[in-house]
Amino acid sequence: MALEKKIDCVILGLLSHEDLTGYEIKKRMDTTLRYFWGASYGSIYPTLSDLVSRGLAVKHDGTENGRTKIIYSITEDGRLYLKEWLKAPAEKDEMRYETLLKLFFGNEGGASQAISHINAFKDKIERELTYLLGAEDILKKNLDRDDTHKYYLLTAQFGIKTYRAYLEWCEEAKTMLCKGEE
Amino acid sequence: MALEKKIDCVILGLLSHEDLTGYEIKKRMDTTLRYFWGASYGSIYPTLSDLVSRGLAVKHDGTENGRTKIIYSITEDGRLYLKEWLKAPAEKDEMRYETLLKLFFGNEGGASQAISHINAFKDKIERELTYLLGAEDILKKNLDRDDTHKYYLLTAQFGIKTYRAYLEWCEEAKTMLCKGEE
């Protein structure tokens, strides 16, 4: 029933912490947020214009090293809008795992193909886990600096927990598939 | 780089097991597949027409209890198309968890609000876990009947593993947030 577009809320959320350019927002999406949310340029730039026209953000031109950029800040109205959205219960948590999909139809391709999908998945998750453990370390060291770090840490730890569970499952799944191969 | 639309592949995957109507496909999506993939009527019906026009599926009218329905079957070309897609490595596994998003920006709303988001998440996951454990039980009993059940079981066990990890995280996250509240 909520009328808030997610992309509006994510961008306002990021702007509630610091002023950012569209490019910087995309970088946050691809690093910090990518474990549970994504966004593309095709939604970021139009949304920024839209937020400005609705008075939820303001833009001002900046120059850094001769390069010009457009820096966006959240307004008081934007902060109110964000808080309203944060109050409302989460509407949807969903996974979209192509690996699982290929595994579900795995009988069509056979066990060895399924195992190679699991191995590729495992490699990817191991890499992500290494990154997240590094992030956790840094966040723990900065916990008392700023209250926001506590919440960042929480989401990083969610990723660590689930990725470890994934890795356990990978081993069990491979064992089960190998048993069938004999 | 792969040109296959996911929705084409999911539907062909389902049709590779049994003939289905659009309505039945939607039901599979909302029950068996919902833990790792979703699809709406708005993509299912147009895709079915499209698959027929490309020769990857055929439709035939059926009647059951006086009610008419359109039943779709996969063709040999459709099966080939599916197998090609299954061979290719998975391109994207992504989570889109609004709960995590609200938690990431949690400082704006405060600890008690964050805790109620976690509690709602926990309740939802507990319900899903109960369902998945029931499904696992049934699948285990039918393991020797049909090879496809092995792959279904694998994906159910993925869900069980991860949901248990989520529940562990919920407790730890709440503990951490309560500590800050004192």
Next chain:
DNA sequence: AGATTATATATCATAGTGATATATTTGTCA
């Protein structure tokens, strides 16, 4: 000097959602 990578903004065709409309049949329960 030349090439590559990073910064920065923007647009567009296409994919997919969520809501809604429509109609029939089955089940419930008073």
Next chain:
DNA sequence: TGACAAATATATCACTATGATATATAATCT
């Protein structure tokens, strides 16, 4: 047995978001 709700079944549409691409400048590497 009549009324009403729920399930079955198909379809469409406005809107949201992606992924690819285009363009241009600054920094870095060799």
